[in-house]
Amino acid sequence: MMGGTRPQSEETDQPGTSGIRFLKGNSLSELVRHEIEAMIVAGHFAPNERINEMSLAAQCGVSRAPVREACRALAAVGLLEYIPNRGLFVRQMDEAELREVDIARGFAFGAVAWSLAENVTPAQLHELRGHILGMDEAVAADDVSAYYPLNVAFHSALCEMCGNRRLAGTYQGFARELHVQRFRGLSAPASLHLSNREHGQIVEAVAARDPQAAFDAARGHVMNGYARILEQRRAMEELQAGESAEDPPP
Structure with missing residues (x-):
């Protein structure tokens, strides 16, 4: 029409x-x-x-x-x-490769937060807090499919704001390899709440213009995410093993 x-x-x-x-x-x-x-x-x-x-x-x-x-x-x-x-x-990474990538991603994301804490503006803080509010809605609905793209957007916003394109590109390269694993890790019980609480800690450290605290919060968030990925992976392995044990022999 x-x-x-x-x-x-x-x-x-x-x-x-x-x-x-x-x-x-x-x-x-x-x-x-x-x-x-x-x-x-x-x-x-x-x-x-x-x-x-x-x-x-x-x-x-x-x-x-x-x-x-x-x-x-x-x-x-x-x-x-x-x-x-x-x-x-x-692609499904084995645990050794997953650990290697997440350790590197953690340091890169910490450096992103450090850089942003040195130069953050009120408008940027307002935008970041808006991202967190949007994710809060997905947390309340316990909707990982809604939460994960918002989570990616929050991480990308931090990278765009940090003012260092090479650093942001390094982080994004590591993050891209882990999309499937990160999504699955957020499917574990209480993961959405914990993840977004950590986002809030990153933003508050950045708002305080405390580079070291921002680095620690951002790196800690990535490593906590790594632990959630392993937790969910092992839960799935146990579930699959239980289902196999219940199958009758041919």
Whole structure:
């Protein structure tokens, strides 16, 4: 209807479809990459889940070529993993690699918070507190699917505000590798409440313009998140082991 607002259909509300059918040119594979990454962030894929290029192409309204190119780019940054003769899978890190990445991510995020504490503005503090209020609503609803994208946005806002693009890029590179693990870690009981309480501690340290306290709060938040990931992973392993034990022998 001309002059009015076009209602969204169920199809365009689905992840991966927004605007893609109407875009052409060199940016298409990059847009598809962002859409697939958004699906991973939103928890639409489980660790070790196989990526079906044909299904993704249908969801995005594109051919397989840009999907294949997008998946290669995501494999290059560690979100997906190619297994010869089997295909592409959502990457599941082992505990040793997970620890290595999270230790590095913790120091990077601590440095981001340190830098911001030295130069933060009232407008930036207002924005950060707004992020926390938004996450509080998801915590109250116990909705990890709503919380996680807001969590990512909060971390990204800190990076953008810190004034050091190289440092922010280093942190984001580590964080991108861990989307699936971080989402699953927040599924553990009470994790959302604990996570957002730690966000508040980071912001208050930044507001106090105390770089060391901001560093400690931000690094501690990442390492607490690492512990939550391990807790949830072990809970899932115990659940799967229990289900296997209950299966009758063939």
